[in-house]
Amino acid sequence: MRFLDKIFTELLKQNPDLSGFNIVLPGKRPIVFIKRILMEKGYSGFLPTFHTVEDLILEISGKQRLQGIGLWLFAFEVYSELNLLPKDDFSGFVKWFPTVLKDWDDILKFADSDSAVLEYMFDEERIKAWAQDLGEQEDMPRRKYLTFWRNMNIFLPALKQKLREKNWATSGMIHEEVKHKIESFAKETEKIFVFCGFNAFTKVEEQLVRSLLQWDSAQVFFQGDSYYVDDERQEAGKFLREHRKWKEFNNVRDFRWIENDFQKPKNIKVYEVSGNISQTKILPGILDGMKQATPDLSDTAIVLLDENLLPATLDALSEVEILNITMGFPLRNLGFSNAVKHLFHLHKQLETKSGSYYYNDLFSILEELPHSGRDLEIITEFKSFIESRNIVYLSERLLREHLSELSYFSLFLPPADVQSFLDLIIDFCFNLKFNDLDDIQYENISHFEKSFRVIRNQLAPYRFPVKMETLEVLVNQLVNSEAIDFQGEPLQGLQVMGLLETRLLNFRNIILLSVNEGKLPLGNTQNSYLPFDVRTHFDLHTFLENDSIYAYHFYRLLQDAENVHLLFNALSSGVNTGEKSRFITQLEFEDQFHSIEHVVIENASEPMSKRPVVIEKTTAVMEQLDIWKSRVSATxxxxxxxxxxxxxxTKVLKTKEASQIExxxxxxxxxxxxxxxxxIIYEGVGNEILKEQDLTFTDDQLLEVINKSIENLNHQPEFYDKGMNYIHKNVAFRAVKKVVQHDRELIESGHKLRIIALEHEFQDVDFYLDENHSNKVSFYGFIDRIDELDGTLRIIDYKTGxxxxxxxxxxxxxxxxFFFNDSKKQALQLCIYNYVINNLPQFEGRNVQTGIWSFAEVSKGVVPLQFAKGELQDAMVSIKNLILEILDPEIPFTEAVHEILDL
Structure with missing residues (x-):
């Protein structure tokens, strides 16, 4: 930590007693390193007082900061009292207020007057509206935007006034308040402030630092390098170049410090990695090379520019003995967090829809929560029941029947009100912590218990109605913005941190992951209602200033490093463009001091389909095949x-596909x-020769038959009430109607039709595989329909395709x-049916015709099997050879690879 060491060496020269200094830092992270530096220097006096710049500004303001959900609730109460139109409820309010709040805070921090900006936005919209013929349509986007800014000109000043009455303030209001107190504070304070490692200031922060400098109550230590400060083209030095021009820096007071560390020897490697998670896979290899110099990796930092990589990074670093994690573990990546989100989503659906439970909402909750043994049994039985009946939407009655004994069943019932539901879920979280949980699960649940208590307490003073939809918004905000903090030893071992946590810190070995455009820098990705030109006009920060801040963090981190590893994801997927950061490109083109080594890491794994699975026929397999021979079906x-x-x-291992809800x-x-x-229809007509009236049905009668079929499928009738299933039901209705109509037309034209059997089962029909009849298989199966048309026995198989x-x-x-081809499987099946019928005594000597009746081509009727050449006994030769191949111990079961065609 050379920069911090240099600062405190200077301060100790000025005064061996540091207790009189007030150290102001960008964040609290460096304090522990400062204490170690002082210990190494043998300092034994009182420590200086440490502040973050935010805390110092807050202290000067004399205000109480209000933020987060508490601020949202208070602001909504103010908004509701104004009766602005259109009027949003709370769930609608929080969709736009956080963005407005951030814009407002930016205005208060950087602009001279927030009212001037708000009026400008309203006037600009009025001019645009005047330039267009808006008519009287209230829902036009331009008119909506005009109304929005008219409302903000009323709402935000009212909110400011109400907050001031309670001595509360937003972050921006705190800066506005301090603006008027800085001169008196700088003049009257007796403290000596030391500002360390700052780059970009807000206007108030800059005014504070400069005023304290003028009254000799402050020292400022910047960390910059001539490489990016002296070069006007380098955005990393943008703010330091401006600070260096302050009049407070003169012959008496130097600007400290601009160094020449960047040009020192460095080993810089850029890794082009195929995949996001793949970046973490190569970390062990990089670290192995570093352990030779520093076995404990105490001077090494892994910087994650994408916090979502933290879980995969921790997994990749499982062999590292000493590890300190500065960044928090995102709550949204944890199972209990997902369960909570789904729980509130479920209640929102119950509140806004018919009151039925969508099966997937329930499963998502049940699968993510920790369970006791009895709960797990109940859930398993419940899922089996739902899957067997293909129930998509459940009634409360059905839910009570199957889950009422679940320990947390009450969480699924519609609550009397939001407060009672919060009480219920707080108790649930509290009791859940007594289960056998791992550390992360325990912290995850504890975090939510605390957050729910905060939400309940903050909701209590307000009288406006709060719906489950509102609570869902609050919970999602918590889940998406909160993280679990890790506790570790920050002074030893490998450091894992985010980019902002590196401020003031220096490491000899640096590994940056996700050095992609859009991650470093973020670019124009911030949400704002203020256009770029408005921000520029009023000197508010735009994405350009934010890019300069990120550039400074990047180059400052590199300037003291000796070994730099920059990894980026080269694959385009989702929001990732696969483009490396322009900061890497800048290094490649502008850095004249170092040679950069490029490494391409490709995903060398091959698709499974290129190496089909091969199963040899062992003795155990052959024993199962011998059992199979007694019941062989065409399928x-x-x-x-x-x-x-x-x-x-399926036939040897006896496995079954897991049932899935359709x-x-x-x-x-x-x-x-x-x-x-x-x-159902043809079972009701008997076995006599059919008459026309036997097949005469009204549409209502056929529809009733379809409904009975739905019962046979164990499906809920409401499953077919809407969407694609409603269409499928009607298509099935038409197919049934056409089959019946086709048969009725045969009768009307003078043909004699008689139904002999439906779903006719056959078994133990022997088929010999050798001439001396010592090796045989026995066919079994079901024939969909056997009828007689004008004396000809017809064997009919129904097909969907x-x-x-x-x-x-x-x-x-x-x-x-001949039949060693999947395309001939229909003909193979009909040949087996033909063979079976010829070997059944009750059909002996009959003239037999086999055929397919396709539901996709109903009007064609039965399409018969035809022998253009050869006869049935020739077909059975090929079927015999196919069976012999299955039974051949020398021919393994080899996975077939089917190409997926683009249709």
Whole structure:
């Protein structure tokens, strides 16, 4: 910490007793390092008094700072009393007030008069409105903006007055108050202030420092380097160049200090990394090279420009023995935080909608909360029930039936009011802390318990109605802005911090992650209602000044470092452009003192599909296949054709796919819906030759059949009341109607149609794989429909999709492997059905026709299987060979790779 050491060496020369100095710092982080420096120097007197500049300004103001939710609530009460139009409720108010507050604070800190800026904005909007023919439409964007600034000219002055009456102030108001007290304070104070390591000041801060300098009550120590201060093109030195021109710096009082450290030898490496998380993966390798010089890494800092990388960084640094984390762990990345957000979202939905519970809202809460053993059993049973019935929206009655024994069930019920709900969730958090939790979970829950108590206490004095939607806004604000602070040993080991935490600190080894444009600097990403030209006109900070501040932090950090590693994510994804920071580009083009080494880190992993899974047929596998031979279905064989690995998983390992709730009806269940409806209709007509009236139904009768089919699917009727499922229901209705109509037209035209069986089950139909009948399999399955049309027995299989390749052409060249192709699976299935029917005694000697009736092409009727060449026994040769391949111990189950086509 060379800069801090230099400051206190100077101060000790001036006075061996430091107790008379008041040290003013940009933040509190450097204090612990200052104490170590003084200990190393053998200092044994009283310590100086430490201030942050914000605390000093607040002390001079004599005001009480009001911020956060407390300020929002107070401001809304003032806003409500003014009866401005249009009038927002609290949830609408907090959508725009935080941005207005930040703009207002900026105005109060940098402009001479906030009323002048507000009037300017209103006048500008009036001019724009005058230039356009607005008419009488109140919802036009220009008129809305004009009304907004008219309201702000009334609301913000009223808010300022109300805050002053209570001796409260926002951050900007504190600066405005101090503006009028600086001269008297500088004149009367007997304290000596030492300002250390500042770069950019607000107007009040600058006035304070300069006034204290004029009265010889202050010293100022800047840390700059001639590389960026003396070069007017370098934005990093923008503010230091302005400070150096202060009249307070003269022949008597020097500007301290501009050094020449940047040009000293440095090893600078720039890493182009493919992926955001991938940056953390290479940290261990970089640190291994540094441990040779400093085994404890005490002079090394990892600076995260993206706080979302902290969890992955900590995971990558698991082998580091001593680690200090300065930045907080974002609350929004933690499981309990997500559960709380989902809980309030659920209650908002209950408040604004019909009162039903959306299954995914419930699952999101149940999956993220810590559970006792009994609670876990209840949740598992509940999820199984919901998935088996495909329930998307639950009634309160259904929720009580299945979750009433859950220890925190009351959290899901609509509360009497917000205060009672806060009491409930505070008690829940308190009791939850007695469970077996890890440290981060405990801190996460404790943080929320404290925050909910604060919200409850701050809401208590106000009488305006607070809805769950309002509470959700407050909770989301907490979750998105708060962090859990780590406790560690800041003087030892590797330091992990954000960029602002590096102020006044210097490290020999620096590793910066996410050195991307938009992260360093942030660029024009701030939310503001004030246009760029207005900010410039009134000397408010714009993104350009903010870029200069970030540039200073970056170069100041580099100037004392010896080893610099700059990592950036080169992949474009989401909001990330994959563009390296322009500060890296500046170094590459402008830095004449150092050579920069470039390293490209690529993600070398290959897609799984390029290396298919191969399962050898062990003795255990062959034993299961021998069991399988006793119950072989056509779908088993078509499944094997599509992917042998799936066949292995389902038929050998006996695994099942996890049931999932369908928010939109799947293709399979659409087919089942039509299938069940046809079964209900044709089961009711008997086995006699059908008459026209047997198949005459009204639309209402067919709709009732569809509703009965929905019951067979165990689906809720309301599942089909709206959206795509309503469309699917109507498409199914039309498909059923067309099938019935097609059969009725056959009867009307003189054909004789009789239904013989529906969902006909067959089993133990032997099929021999060798000539001496010593090796066999037994077919089983269900035939959707068997009927008789004009004396011909028809075996009909219903399909959701279109018919494919039902014309079979077999000869000596292709007989052996004709069905070794997934595209011929429909024909394969019909051949097996044909074989089975010919081997069932009740159908012996009948003229048999097999075919597909597609729900996608209902009007075509039954599309029959046709043999252009060959006959059934030739087809069974290929089917036999397919079964033998499955049973062959030398042929492993190999995963099939299917290309995804762009449609």
């Amino acid at each position: 088993h064989l078509t499944g094997y054709l599509y992917n042998p690995l799936d066949f292995y998983l 928010e939109e009806l799947s293709v399979m269940n659409y087919g089942n819906l039509v299938h069940y409806a046809l079964q 279109k018919t494919r390749e039902l014309k079979v052409s077999l000869d000596d060249k292709n007989r052996e492997d």
